Amino acid sequence: xxxxxxxxxxxxxxxxxxxxxxxxxxxxxxxxxxxxxxxxxxxxxxxxxxxxxxxxxxxxxxxxxxxxxxxxxxxxxxxxxxxxxxxxxxxxxxxxxxxxxxxxxxxxxxxxxxxxxxxxxxxxxxxxxxxxxxxxxxxxxxxxxxxxxxxxxxxxxxxxxxxxxxxxxxxxxxxxxxxxxxxxxxxxxxxxxxxxxxxxxxxxxxxxxxxxxxxxxxxxxxxxxxxxxxxxxxxxxxxxxxxxxxxxxx
Amino acid sequence: xxxxxxxxxxxxxxxxxxxxxxxxxxxxxxxxxxxxxxxxxxxxxxxxxxxxxxxxxxxxxxxxxxxxxxxxxxxxxxxxxxxxxxxxxxxxxxxxxxxxxxxxxxxxxxxxxxxxxxxxxxxxxxxxxxxxxxxxxxxxxxxxxxxxxxxxxxxxxxxxxxxxxxxxxxxxxxxxxxxxxxxxxxxxxxxxxxxxxxxxxxxxxxxxxxxxxxxxxxxxxxxxxxxxxxxxxxxxxxxxxxxxxx
Numbered sequence: 001x002x003x004x005x006x007x008x009x010x011x012x013x014x015x016x017x018x019x020x021x022x023x024x025x026x027x028x029x030x031x032x033x034x035x036x037x038x039x040x041x042x043x044x045x046x047x048x049x050x051x052x053x054x055x056x057x058x059x060x061x062x063x064x065x066x067x068x069x070x071x072x073x074x075x076x077x078x079x080x081x082x083x084x085x086x087x088x089x090x091x092x093x094x095x096x097x098x099x100x101x102x103x104x105x106x107x108x109x110x111x112x113x114x115x116x117x118x119x120x121x122x123x124x125x126x127x128x129x130x131x132x133x134x135x136x137x138x139x140x141x142x143x144x145x146x147x148x149x150x151x152x153x154x155x156x157x158x159x160x161x162x163x164x165x166x167x168x169x170x171x172x173x174x175x176x177x178x179x180x181x182x183x184x185x186x187x188x189x190x191x192x193x194x195x196x197x198x199x200x201x202x203x204x205x206x207x208x209x210x211x212x213x214x215x216x217x218x219x220x221x222x223x224x225x226x227x228x229x230x231x232x233x234x235x236x237x238x239x240x241x242x243x244x245x246x247x248x249x250x
Numbered sequence: 251x252x253x254x255x256x257x258x259x260x261x262x263x264x265x266x267x268x269x270x271x272x273x274x275x276x277x278x279x280x281x282x283x284x285x286x287x288x289x290x291x292x293x294x295x296x297x298x299x300x301x302x303x304x305x306x307x308x309x310x311x312x313x314x315x316x317x318x319x320x321x322x323x324x325x326x327x328x329x330x331x332x333x334x335x336x337x338x339x340x341x342x343x344x345x346x347x348x349x350x351x352x353x354x355x356x357x358x359x360x361x362x363x364x365x366x367x368x369x370x371x372x373x374x375x376x377x378x379x380x381x382x383x384x385x386x387x388x389x390x391x392x393x394x395x396x397x398x399x400x401x402x403x404x405x406x407x408x409x410x411x412x413x414x415x416x417x418x419x420x421x422x423x424x425x426x427x428x429x430x431x432x433x434x435x436x437x438x439x440x441x442x443x444x445x446x447x448x449x450x451x452x453x454x455x456x457x458x459x460x461x462x463x464x465x466x467x468x469x470x471x472x473x474x475x476x477x478x479x480x481x482x483x484x485x486x487x488x489x490x491x492x493x494x495x496x
């Protein structure tokens with residue numbers, strides 16, 4: 001479980017996150033949603049240590065990440081897998097080499113064991129016959145799947161996904177969403193997904209936090225979000241005419 | 251005041267780059283990869299420039315040594331000393347600052363803007379160590395080899411083109427390049443080449459590592475890396491010459 005307590009962050013005096021607290025449960029897909037510029041990505045970067053927080057605590061199964069030194073933070077990071085918005089695959093490495101990379105850095109597995117593990121992970125994300133391709137030779141959806149395979153290669157305890165559906169068609173988005181959900185439950189991972197895609201929220205969201213102008217504005221489940229009266233959340237959830245029509249219909 | 255900020259951040263980055271490696275075997279293989287990319291890949295340009303520069307120095311020297319009081323073997327002396335003392339260590343390093351420096355800055359800069367460096371950090375890898383340390387070591391190991399290679403080819407180029415142009419005889423040139431030869435000059439050149447190699451790898455790496463934005467900023471980082479490393483090479487050329495030769 002990851003717990004954040006009273007997280008605040010500002011850039012050049014401009015407040016981006018204000019006093020945010022939340023619990024991200026293990027084995028669940030925890031979603032952070034909000035409009036563009038609301039502070040979602042900043043919060044995620046604070047949680048993984050890419051940004052320093054101004055105030056507050058981040059606890060990884062009780063271990064206070066914010067109070068650890070560089071080396072201790074590195075140890076926790078080895079338990080983290082992350083799916084970046086653009087995939088962040090290493091351009092100079094093939095698909096297989098990308099998945100093997102964390103295994104080479106942190107395990108003493110033999111070359112064949114590493115290859116077996118990489119193949120297992122690639123098959124898990126339904127990606128075979130792409131081992132020798134470079135990231136520039138595969139589609140956006142395939143890149144996301146490789147990134148997931150790389151993230152799960154070292155069996156992480158925590159999985160962070162930054163807008164996993166951005167730039168993907170609706171069908172591929174559902175595939176990626178379901179993959180995240182399945183992996184979360186299968187490996188009992190604490191998964192945190194940042195998105196502004198309501199389809200994803202409805203599809204896989206277990207716990208949802210809505211951020212509005214840097215503040216936690218609402219939290220609840222996917223069933224609750226559809227029934228909430230909170231005006232900002234409603235504006236976000238029912239932003240499209242289709243959703244508005246759907247709401248009036250039901 | 252900004253200069254102090256950059257100096258501070260540069261030294262912090264270098265300290266991180268020389269931090270304890272996660273896995274030594276990976277770093278060693280990375281050093282060999284970088285030696286292949288940065289060193290072997292530069293052999294061609296260094297060879298071409300050195301041969302032609304040696305030839306030009308030979309012809310220019312012969313043209314300027316028209317006085318009967320100056321023996322023609324002075325052409326060989328001029329080529330040897332020009333190549334060993336200045337051209338091979340400094341000018342080759344300036345050329346490498348352009349070729350290798352822009353490659354390092356744009357590679358690391360692209361990795362920064364495409365979140366590949368963030369991905370390394372999230373995995374618990376010291377990104378500065380993984381990306382920059384092998385480049386610095388490879389450059390420091392291979393630059394002296396390139397410099398010796400350049401010295402040899404420059405002197406050889408001078409010999410071949412000198413004979414072809416008929417400005418110097420075989421005997422005079424060979425006598426000139428062996429006349430009052432000080433092996434210390436080669437040591438001086440190698441010391442310079444190692445210092446310049448550190449600058450060529452680390453300064454563009456710094457600019458690439460702290461790139462923010464997109465493609466435009468990667469280009470700017472690349473330019474900055476080349477410009478600052480070139481200026482630093484010239485500054486350290488002066489400092490080292492004063493310290494080691496005078």
